[in-house]
Amino acid sequence: MRYLTAGESHGPQLTTILEGVPAGLTLLKEHIDEELARRQKGYGRGRRMQIEKDEVNILSGVRHGQTLGSPITLVVENRDWKHWTNIMAIEPTEEEDVKRKVTRPRPGHADLNGAIKYGHRDMRNVLERSSARETTVRVAAGAVAKRILAELGIQVAGHVLEIGGVRATNLAYESLEQLRHVTEQSPVRCFDEEAAVKMMEAIDRAKENGDSIGGIVEVIVEGVPAGVGSYVHYDRKLDAKIAAAIVSINAFKGVEFGIGFEAARLPGSKVHDEIIWSKEEGFRRRTNRAGGFEGGMTTGMPIVVRGVMKPIPTLYKPLASVDIDTKEPFAASIERSDSCAVPAASVVAEAVVAWEIATAIVDQFGQDRMDLIKENIENMRRYAKEF
Ligand SMILES: Cc1cc2nc3c(=O)[nH]c(=O)nc-3n(C[C@H](O)[C@H](O)[C@H](O)COP(=O)(O)O)c2cc1C
Numbered sequence: 237m238r239y240l241t242a243g244e245s246h247g248p249q250l251t252t253i254l255e256g257v258p259a260g261l262t263l264l265k266e267h268i269d270e271e272l273a274r275r276q277k278g279y280g281r282g283r284r285m286q287i288e289k290d291e292v293n294i295l296s297g298v299r300h301g302q303t304l305g306s307p308i309t310l311v312v313e314n315r316d317w318k319h320w321t322n323i324m325a326i327e328p329t330e331e332e333d334v335k336r337k338v339t340r341p342r343p344g345h346a347d348l349n350g351a352i353k354y355g356h357r358d359m360r361n362v363l364e365r366s367s368a369r370e371t372t373v374r375v376a377a378g379a380v381a382k383r384i385l386a387e388l389g390i391q392v393a394g395h396v397l398e399i400g401g402v403r404a405t406n407l408a409y410e411s412l413e414q415l416r417h418v419t420e421q422s423p424v425r426c427f428d429e430e431a432a433v434k435m436m437e438a439i440d441r442a443k444e445n446g447d448s449i450g451g452i453v454e455v456i457v458e459g460v461p462a463g464v465g466s467y468v469h470y471d472r473k474l475d476a477k478i479a480a481a482i483v484s485i486n487a488f489k490g491v492e493f494g495i496g497f498e499a500a501r502l503p504g505s506k507v508h509d510e511i512i513w514s515k516e517e518g519f520r521r522r523t524n525r526a527g528g529f530e531g532g533m534t535t536g537m538p539i540v541v542r543g544v545m546k547p548i549p550t551l552y553k554p555l556a557s558v559d560i561d562t563k564e565p566f567a568a569s570i571e572r573s574d575s576c577a578v579p580a581a582s583v584v585a586e587a588v589v590a591w592e593i594a595t596a597i598v599d600q601f602g603q604d605r606m607d608l609i610k611e612n613i614e615n616m617r618r619y620a621k622e623f
Pocket residue numbers: 282344345346366367368371485486487488546548549550551572573574575577580581584
C-alpha cells in the first residue's frame with residue numbers, strides 16, 4: 237500500500253489517495269471521522285482548532301461501505317479557507333496583499349530553507365504546505381490502516397508519556413483497551429492522572445510566558461505475529477520504516493523502540509530479551525526491552541515505539557530573525573499558534589505507525605483481498621506457535 241497527500245493549510249481542502257488497500261474491507265465515514273475528531277482535541281491547542289470541524293468525504297474506492305481494491309480518495313475541507321481566500325488566491329501586487337506577503341522567516345519552521353530551495357520570495361508558498369495541517373489526512377489514511385489491523389485482531393493505542401519535562405509514572409494499565417479508554421478521557425491523553433494535571437499546569441505556564449513546550453508520545457501495537465518485516469535488505473526493515481514515519485511527523489526529532497536510548501547505558505545482559513517456550517504459546521520473550529523488533533522483523537511481542545516532539549516553533553515571545561527582502565533583523569510577532577500539540581501528535585503517531593504495519597502485513601500476507609489476508613495471517617500465527 238502507498239499513499240500521497242496534497243493540500244495547503246489555508247487552501248480549500250486536503251486530499252489523500254490510498255493505493256493498494258485490499259478489497260472487502262468494511263470502511264465507513266464514521267471510522268475516519270472518529271479519528272479526525274481525536275486529533276483535534278488536546279489541551280494547549282490554539283484558535284484554529286475552534287474553527288475546524290474535520291470531517292471526511294470519501295470520493296472513490298468504497299461502495300456500500302466496502303473497499304473495492306481501487307484507489308481510495310479522501311478529502312477534508314478547511315473551514316478556515318473562507319477567511320484566507322483572497323490571501324491564497326490573489327498575487328501580492330495590491331498594497332493590502334503586499335503586506336500579507338511573508339518575508340520574515342520563523343526560526344524552527346521550514347520557511348527559510350524552503351524559500352531558498354524552491355526560490356520563493358513569499359514564504360507563504362512554503363509554510364502553507366509545511367504546516368502540520370497536513371497531518372489531518374495522514375490520520376484519515378491511518379484510520380483505514382487501523383480498520384485493516386482491527387479485522388486481523390491487531391490493536392493500536394497511543395498516549396502521551398511526557399510534556400514539558402513532566403513524565404507519566406503510573407503506567408499500570410491492564411490492557412490496551414483500558415489504556416485507550418483512560419487516555420480518551422484525559423485532556424492531555426495521559427494515563428497517569430496526577431501527571432496529566434502537572435502537564436496541563438506546565439502548558440498553562442508556557443502559554444503565560446509566551447513560550448511553547450514539547451514532549452514524548454508512545455504507540456503500542458499488540459497482536460502482530462512474529463516475522464513481519466525482513467532482515468534481508470535495509471529498505472524492508474519494518475522498524476526502520478516506522479522510525480522514518482515517526483520522524484516525518486512535523487516537529488518530531490527522535491524515535492526509540494523498547495528501552496531505546498537507555499540501551500547505550502546498560503550491559504547486554506540487561507538489554508536482550510531471553511527466549512522461553514511453552515506448548516500453549518510456543519516461543520515468547522521473558523521481557524520486551526527490544527520493543528517488539530529484532531533484525532528488522534517483529535518478535536510477536538508488543539511493538540513499543542516512542543517519538544520526541546520539539547516545542548512548537550511559533551512563539552508569542554518573539555525570537556530573532558532576519559527579513560529576506562530588507563535583511564533587517566526583527567523580532568517575530570504572531571497572531572495565533574498552538575502552545576503544545578503533543579496530545580494531538582500522539583494521534584498522528586498512532587496513524588503513521590498503523591499505516592506502516594498494515595502495509596507490511598498486506599504486502600507479506602497477500603495483497604488483494606481481506607479474506608485471503610485474514611486466512612494467511614491465521615496460518616502464520618498457527619505455524620509460528622507450532623514452530
Ligand atoms: C499536530 C501538530 C500541530 C502543530 N501546530 C503548530 C502550531 O500551531 N504552530 C507552529 O509553529 N508549529 C506547529 N507544529 C509544528 C510545525 O509544523 C513544525 O515544527 C514545522 O513544520 C517545522 O518542521 P520540523 O519541526 O519537523 O523541522 C505542529 C505540529 C503538529 C504535529
